[in-house]
Amino acid sequence: MFSKNTIYLFIILVAATLLISISTYFTYRNSLTAVEDSLKLHALGIAISLESALSKIDLQKNIFTDIVAEGKWEGIAFISLYNQKGATLMHSNEELISKVVDDEFIRKTIATRESVYGYMTLGTDENIFVLNFPAHIHNTFSILRVALHKYPFEKIIRQARFQAISAITVVFILWIMGIFFFRTLKKSEALNKAIEESQRLAMLGEMSSVLAHEIRNPLGSIKGFAQLVLEQSKGQETYTREIEEYLSIIITESKRLESLTDDLLLYAKTTEYRADAVDISAIIDESVKNIMANIESKVIDFKLSIPESLTIKTDHDKLKQILINIIQNSVEAISENGIIEIIAKHKNNLIEILIQDNGCGMTEEIRKNIFKPFFTTKAKGTGLGLAIVEKLLKSIGGKIQLQSEYGSGTSFKLIIPKQI
Ligand SMILES: Nc1ncnc2c1ncn2[C@@H]1O[C@H](COP(=O)(O)OP(=O)(O)OP(=O)(O)O)[C@@H](O)[C@H]1O
Ligand SMILES: [Mg+2]
Structure with missing residues (x-):
């Protein structure tokens, strides 16, 4: 039903669609990992700098408010420091100092003494990235929390999203073009078939008309002589019913052939x-x-x-x-x-x-x-x-x-x- 060309076209379209979809999917997935990696690295850098800064000062003074206000680091939502019981020692929001925090991040950091990463939702409904860093300040174990806004780092995701939309548009255009091409292909195949058929018929018509011409004259003689013999043999001694029957068959069949040659000539004649x-x-x-x-x-x-x-x-x-x-x-x-x-x-x-x-x-x-x-x-x-x-x-x-x-x-x- 489908021609070879149509099948090739379909295979190319499906292959191009698959290729574009797979590469778009991986680009998007990689962009998500890349965002998380850069958030981790950035937060870790801040945490290490803060740990060393805090080791040099008296912890009674809250320096986090100034650090956030200075805007030294990009994307900080808040920074805070907790003791082993979860009591807030320092916070970029001064009102929260001395509040006790008991969440899974604090508990996990205390239990494992390792950095714990995660996401939390603020009262403003914003989802932020959080690093809980095990800090050793003045020989005391404390937990340093660096919370980062995600949006400055989500540029890569936005780019990947734009790429995905562009890829979907390209696939869509490819299919529209494919369908258009497929229809043109079908039309031209049908046209070729029609041309072949009309050439075949033209040749057939020409052959038929030559044949009809060649058959017409001898056929006229056969019919004419059969009619003559039929008329002349009537009343003669040799005349029999069989002879009459045979001659009549020659005459009717000749007439049939004559009408066929007439039809052929009529069909082949110029219009x-x-x-x-x-x-x-x-x-x-x-x-x-x-x-x-x-x-x-x-x-x-x-x-x-x-x-x-x-x-x-x-x-x-x-x-x-x-x-x-x-x-x-x-x-x-x-x-x-x-x-x-x-x-x-x-x-x-x-x-x-x-x-x-x-x-x-x-x-x-x-x-x-x-x-x-x-x-x-x-x-x-x-x-x-x-x-x-x-x-x-x-x-x-x-x-x-x-x-x-x-x-x-x-x-x-x-x-x-x-x-x-
Ligand atoms: N009125 C009709 N009712 C039913 N079938 C028809 C009718 N007219 C045409 N046909 C069909 O179309 C076919 C082609 O018709 P067409 O007149 O071209 O050739 P034909 O009648 O078979 O032979 P001829 O060359 O002697 O006319 C016929 O054989 C018949 O099957
Ligand atoms: Mg007919």
């Missing part, structure tokens, strides 16, 4: 046209009469509804051929008895002729193929009838529409310009 004044009622009448003359062993009720004095300018012979081919098909679609309705209408500068039968109808498969030359479902059909109809209609600027249901019947609508 010049004449502009005659054509009375629609009269031409439909003539066509129906032509066909009725050849109907054997069927009862067909023709119902005609055609406005009087509806005259158009078109090629008389071509329109008649079109009508005969379509009506003939309707007759052939009816097995024993049936109705064929022909309705003509005029609409602005067009006329519509509807030919409707209650015959066998067509399956979907047949409907798809009926205009292809040599497509037939009949034992003695050539399959050229509707191919000729289509070609002749085109040459007089007309169109044909089909509606058919298997088992119920068929209707063809001819739409023809009033002026060729």
